[in-house]
Amino acid sequence: MDTKTILNLCKLSNSQQSKHITILGAGIAGLVAAYELERLGHTVEILEGSSRIGGRIWTHRFGNDPKAPYAELGAMRIPREHKHVLHYIQEMGLEKKLRKFVTVFEEQNALINIQRNIFSMKDGPRISLEHYQGIFLDTRYSEKTRLFGAWLKTVVNTISPGNLRESLDRDLNSHLMDELERLDLEPFFSKDDESIDFHGFIKANPGFRAKCSKALDMFFSDILVETSHDLLQLEGGMDQLIHSLAAVIKAPIKCNHKVVGLHVQEDGVEVSWLKGQQLHTRHCDYVLCTIPFSILRKMDLRGFDKNKLASIHNTTYCPATKVAFHCAQPFWEKHGIKGGASFSGEGIRQTYYPSVNTNPSLGSALLASYTIGDDADYLGKMSEQERYAYVKKVVSQLHPEIAAPEMVTDMASIAWGSYEWSSGGCSIPWGDDVSSESNHHIHYLEAARPQNTLLFAGEHCSRFPAWIQGSIESALEVVYEIVTHKQTAVKKALMYA
Ligand SMILES: Cc1cc2nc3c(=O)[nH]c(=O)nc-3n(C[C@H](O)[C@H](O)[C@H](O)COP(=O)(O)OP(=O)(O)OC[C@H]3O[C@@H](n4cnc5c(N)ncnc54)[C@H](O)[C@@H]3O)c2cc1C
Secondary structure (H helix, E strand, O other), X not given: OOHHHHHHHHHHHOOOOOOEEEEEOOOHHHHHHHHHHHHOOOEEEEEOOOOOOOOOOXXXXXXXXXXXXXXXXXXXXXXXXXXXXXXXXXXXXXXXXXXXOOOEOOOOOOEEEEOOEEEEHHHHHHHHHHHOOHHHHOOOOOHHHHHHHHHHHHHHHHHOOHHHHHHHHHHHHHHHHHHHHHOOOHHHEOOXXXXXXXXXXXXXXXXXXXXXXXXXXXXXXXXXXXXXXXXXXXXXOOHHHHHHHHHHOOOOEEOOOEEEXXXXXXXXXXXXXXXXXXXXXXXXXXXXXXXXHHHHOOOEEEOOXXXXXXXXXXXXXXXXXXXXXXXXXXXXXXXXXXXXXXXXEOOOEEEEOOOOOOOHHHOEEEEEEEEEHHHHHHHHOOOHHHHHHHHHHHHHHHOHHXXXXXXXXXXXXXXXHHOOOOOOOEEOOOOOOOOOHHHHHHHHHHHHOOEOOEEEOOHHHOOOXXXXXXXXXXXXXXXXXXHHOOOHHXXXXXXXX
């Protein structure tokens, strides 16, 4: 359903009675819910544990100048089909700041590092094949099959966590090369056979995905989105969406209010939070919890049913780590790189170059490393200084310029896996335990299921985990539930009338 249809439904079903809703968490889900509930005539209050709003949308600016270079430590791209996100960008008057996001594998001058062999994306398939051993040397397979298999391995190596990389290796060796040999790969090679339209191939061959392990099959959905040529970004930073929403929400957003306990009762929810060292407890009629389950499961939870607790405890989160450098010069431009990403290898995976304009006299921001899964954990366990030194060393294999004294003038990084307010990058439907897409469907419905008047939203409660789109969709669904809900007291009064 599109955003306007859901909002119209909310408007039509909105009960006359104004409700008061306590919203836990000032990420995008909490803010969208607050904005819409207020517009429907309800009152809200927002309790946010950290000292900042935005949650996993976090733009780091290298300086205070409005045109200062910046890096996105959280969400950075918006797929054009994510209509809820685009709706709020338009609603906040930010659509004029939408720009193309040049993504991984799009910039042909970007680089690939396979065991310290550096080559450009445009030579990717052929040179990948030269550097891989084993089944890729098996001449019983046609050259096209081997080129395709090698490129598939490079794509998955660039984007996926370790367990999925291993799973692809197993699948290639046991049956996927045979499957590729059987398929007509010709239409997905460029005329000179130098590049492969992997996106087109996956779209045209859903049966191929079904032959991969279930977890990898589900991860292909993310790969398809991340490598789509139709991604957008907000010039000036994604946090503009957060701050624009916060500016039009009437209720105060109370930062440094750390929720520590929830007690579901028949007529509402008792919420406990710490402000400084002081513990506060209050009874609330309606509570919307957007706090990630990775945090919620550490709290004192009472009055929850067994299945709900199981969902809170068992939802899997994948770590993610980002490291950004403020560089004196955009040295990559000399190599014709104008955006997109290199595959930097050696545990730092993807290096993204900026593709929007900032003031060149203020330097340039390089997202030197974006990792998920085991690589993110590896980087996350280092001290910040060790992490910076390691990432700089690996990037210097691609770009020796980065090692020059005074090239890197500042740094910023976050290991979401150990971040106090999320204990994880995002919830995932492609963990080791995943058995099917319908399994994920059951997981998110359970995650979103309310406990009396305690309701849940956030990326983990949605069909689109790990995307802003999912957070917003789940928030809109909860707004509908709240406006259509009849309070127990009203129900009782009607029963005895
Ligand atoms: C590295 C990374 C890259 C991403 N890239 C993209 C992308 O390119 N495009 C995209 O669409 N999505 C992306 N995402 C996903 C997107 O950022 C999230 O889906 C979305 O921002 C989550 O919003 P939310 O409101 O559901 O949760 P959050 O943003 O996590 O909001 C929850 C809020 O609850 C607060 N909180 C936590 N504990 C407590 C407590 N005890 N008491 C009170 N408050 C508390 C938190 O501080 C936070 O503000 C990315 C995420 C990460 C981590």
